[in-house]
Amino acid sequence: MSAVITEEQQALRDTAAAYLAGHANARDGRDGDMALWQGIAGLGWPAVIVPEACGGLGLGLAEAAVLLEESGRQLTRSPLFSGVALSHPLLLRCATEVACQRLLPALAEGRLISTVIAGPGLSPFVDAAGLEIRARCDGAGWVLDGTAAQVLDGDTADLAFVVARLEEGGMGLFELPADSQGVSRRPLPAWDLSRPQACWTLDGVRLAAEARLDAPGTVDAGLSAALAVTALLLAAEQVGGAARCIELTVAYTRERQQFGRPVASFQAVKHRCAEMMVKLEGARSALAGALAACPGLEGALALEEVAVARVQAAGAYRFCAAEAIQLHGGVGFTWEYDPQLHFKRAQWGGQWFGTPDAWRDAVADALFGRREEHE
Amino acid sequence: MSEIDEKTFRAEVADWMARHLVGRFEVLRHRGGPGDETAHPELRREWEQVMASGGWIGLGWPRAHGGRELPVSLQVAFHEEYARAGGPGRMGHIGETLLAPTLIDLGTPAQQQRFLPGIREGRTFWCQGYSEPGAGSDLAAIRSRCWLENGEWHLQGQKVWTSLAHDSEWIFVIARSTPGSVGREGLSFLLVPLAQPGVEIRPIRQMTGEAEFNEVFFDDARTAADCIVGAPGDGWKVAMALLGYERGLSTLGQQMHFSHELQLLVDAARAAGVDHDPALRRRIAEAWIGLRTLRANALRIFARGESGVGPEALVYKYAWSNWHRSLGELAMDVMGTAGDLQADNDPLRRLQQVFFFSRADTIYAGTNEIQLNLIAERGLGMPRG
Numbered sequence A: 001m002s003a004v005i006t007e008e009q010q011a012l013r014d015t016a017a018a019y020l021a022g023h024a025n026a027r028d029g030r031d032g033d034m035a036l037w038q039g040i041a042g043l044g045w046p047a048v049i050v051p052e053a054c055g056g057l058g059l060g061l062a063e064a065a066v067l068l069e070e071s072g073r074q075l076t077r078s079p080l081f082s083g084v085a086l087s088h089p090l091l092l093r094c095a096t097e098v099a100c101q102r103l104l105p106a107l108a109e110g111r112l113i114s115t116v117i118a119g120p121g122l123s124p125f126v127d128a129a130g131l132e133i134r135a136r137c138d139g140a141g142w143v144l145d146g147t148a149a150q151v152l153d154g155d156t157a158d159l160a161f162v163v164a165r166l167e168e169g170g171m172g173l174f175e176l177p178a179d180s181q182g183v184s185r186r187p188l189p190a191w192d193l194s195r196p197q198a199c200w201t202l203d204g205v206r207l208a209a210e211a212r213l214d215a216p217g218t219v220d221a222g223l224s225a226a227l228a229v230t231a232l233l234l235a236a237e238q239v240g241g242a243a244r245c246i247e248l249t250v251a252y253t254r255e256r257q258q259f260g261r262p263v264a265s266f267q268a269v270k271h272r273c274a275e276m277m278v279k280l281e282g283a284r285s286a287l288a289g290a291l292a293a294c295p296g297l298e299g300a301l302a303l304e305e306v307a308v309a310r311v312q313a314a315g316a317y318r319f320c321a322a323e324a325i326q327l328h329g330g331v332g333f334t335w336e337y338d339p340q341l342h343f344k345r346a347q348w349g350g351q352w353f354g355t356p357d358a359w360r361d362a363v364a365d366a367l368f369g370r371r372e373e374h375e
Numbered sequence B: 001m002s003e004i005d006e007k008t009f010r011a012e013v014a015d016w017m018a019r020h021l022v023g024r025f026e027v028l029r030h031r032g033g034p035g036d037e038t039a040h041p042e043l044r045r046e047w048e049q050v051m052a053s054g055g056w057i058g059l060g061w062p063r064a065h066g067g068r069e070l071p072v073s074l075q076v077a078f079h080e081e082y083a084r085a086g087g088p089g090r091m092g093h094i095g096e097t098l099l100a101p102t103l104i105d106l107g108t109p110a111q112q113q114r115f116l117p118g119i120r121e122g123r124t125f126w127c128q129g130y131s132e133p134g135a136g137s138d139l140a141a142i143r144s145r146c147w148l149e150n151g152e153w154h155l156q157g158q159k160v161w162t163s164l165a166h167d168s169e170w171i172f173v174i175a176r177s178t179p180g181s182v183g184r185e186g187l188s189f190l191l192v193p194l195a196q197p198g199v200e201i202r203p204i205r206q207m208t209g210e211a212e213f214n215e216v217f218f219d220d221a222r223t224a225a226d227c228i229v230g231a232p233g234d235g236w237k238v239a240m241a242l243l244g245y246e247r248g249l250s251t252l253g254q255q256m257h258f259s260h261e262l263q264l265l266v267d268a269a270r271a272a273g274v275d276h277d278p279a280l281r282r283r284i285a286e287a288w289i290g291l292r293t294l295r296a297n298a299l300r301i302f303a304r305g306e307s308g309v310g311p312e313a314l315v316y317k318y319a320w321s322n323w324h325r326s327l328g329e330l331a332m333d334v335m336g337t338a339g340d341l342q343a344d345n346d347p348l349r350r351l352q353q354v355f356f357f358s359r360a361d362t363i364y365a366g367t368n369e370i371q372l373n374l375i376a377e378r379g380l381g382m383p384r385g
């Protein structure tokens, strides 16, 4: 695998950039969201990593990363992330082939919007005890109970894939339509308006036997790999966001005059922009390295390489968004200018799919062995 | 793209090292790196010739010049295997990775035929005569003078901070050939033999206690009329081309030793019993993540070789030098009070050298501040101050 981007990937990037730039929606009300989503679905993006046998395009994670990078750059509000980066990897790693063939075609077409419930913050380092939803076998079917405090795209999703703690121990994967009896959901006021969330309460929700999507044992083995793929694709989105912060900041400081010269000509300003670029390029390299090590969803995942991309991209995005505000001065603090939107999304992205510190701890465990807990 | 498969290549390197870094060369294992340059200089010179006999010098050079034209992925693989096997710090890197590519780009065929074989065969060692007392970051403030007289170049002036001059046969120098010129105009790039009456080399002791660099005085030193790269007056252009190599892949070998240093640090943390300290574990993990990022930088930025690089190459030197510096700081924090004392054994000695020598990484080849200026101006198109 090479760190060089292919011509096809470049073409995909150009299409995505052109389409999304004309449809930025991060600051608007939500009226246009569905139209944008239909446009995205029409371009086939939700199908990107879905195998051809399941009605998808069968492309690799590198292509998914290109799409998410562009949507991160434009701060697109759409369920693309919850689908491509979250639901699809989870199904592909943890659900049976029969379940994938039943569910993925509609997801690939964008006809259904899906999300995932698998413990607070969707951490890859979760174990059964950390899950919020419990499932028990009830004769022919299943009964699910519990509260998922923050579900991404939980207000618009048609269905959630729920990783639940099984009464007999271990984890199981369930398909939960949002309109099931016993499900109540409440939209939450998120700071990051581009990442809507809702709280789902499950009160004795009864599901048929087919709603269980995994073969026993596969979720315990596959969940962390699936959520690591999510973290990797989040890194792509953050690289796009960080790159945008630099573009905005360089453009603004070149325009803005103080002391009779562009503020971009002050060395203090230049050095901060240069630091932004150093961090961005490091994150870009780390992402390329991780994608080269994890081309697709099959086989073992190079978790440490994901850790590198995850930590660098989260750090770069947060740094660049914060510097963007500072270097825009007063306008950087306004609602009207974009840096605040990136700042909020960067903050969001530092908390989900394993925090950067959790990933560092995973690396430390790999270097030293797990830390024994001392009293 | 190369037809050589990486796995086979790595095995070949590892096997060669296992057969050659033995016997009297055994003592060189992991020696001679940054901060340890004065270790076994004679033996390390011989080692360069052994390396040459294995065909390991000039891996990235074009075949037409006796190189192997390997893609960067295999160069990384070579240096990783070399470092893993404990390959000693290289003596010939200034010739191999700075002067040679510059001669290949800008030298005459006669210069290439004269100077490249000595470098490739590990016989001729070079040093870099750029900096002067009055010309550091502002390199164009060079005052050393040169002039052609009776078919020879004459050289007058002083260079400073000249690494490894005491272990070199030749020096490349920029000096002012147009009397009265200022700045980037009127400079020439000369190749000058060091063993002659007009050259005096005085060591300067560094904060590490070693003397890796020197003052070099030229008092009517001489070199042949054809020992000029580029035309008289074109010295700045040649000097900058070389500096591009210095800030690029030339440090790949050095960087691949970083992973050995990090391993030493992990071992030291275990030995000191601080491997359960959650804060230190995180910092060490962060260092590991940073190191993987440097490797990914090399593979991505130089994927198409050194000539085709984009503006992102500007971040490369800044990234690795600052990472290395923080590795040194982390190592000392792992050692605690034991770091106060000059250790006489590995891994502590090596790590203490990293701590001190890495302060130079953000100074030579363009300081941190100069790198940031370049990134902002050339990478991001921000206006000059």
Ligand SMILES: Cc1cc2nc3c(=O)[nH]c(=O)nc-3n(C[C@H](O)[C@H](O)[C@H](O)COP(=O)(O)OP(=O)(O)OC[C@H]3O[C@@H](n4cnc5c(N)ncnc54)[C@H](O)[C@@H]3O)c2cc1C
Pocket: B127, B128, B129, B130, B131, B132, B135, B136, B137, B138, B160, B161, B162, B163, B164, B213, B360, B363, B364, B365, B366, B367, B368, B369, B370, B373
């Ligand atoms: C270990 C070591 C080995 C070396 N080996 C060699 C060698 O082999 N050959 C050789 O020719 N040279 C060598 N050098 C010299 C090195 O290239 C110079 O030290 C370096 O270019 C800085 O120059 P200076 O020391 O004069 O510092 P100065 O230029 O005086 O800088 C002092 C401080 O001012 C800052 N500064 C200067 N200008 C600016 C600016 N425009 N904007 C912001 N800040 C600025 C610098 O960043 C620095 O922090 C070596 C140096 C070291 C430390």
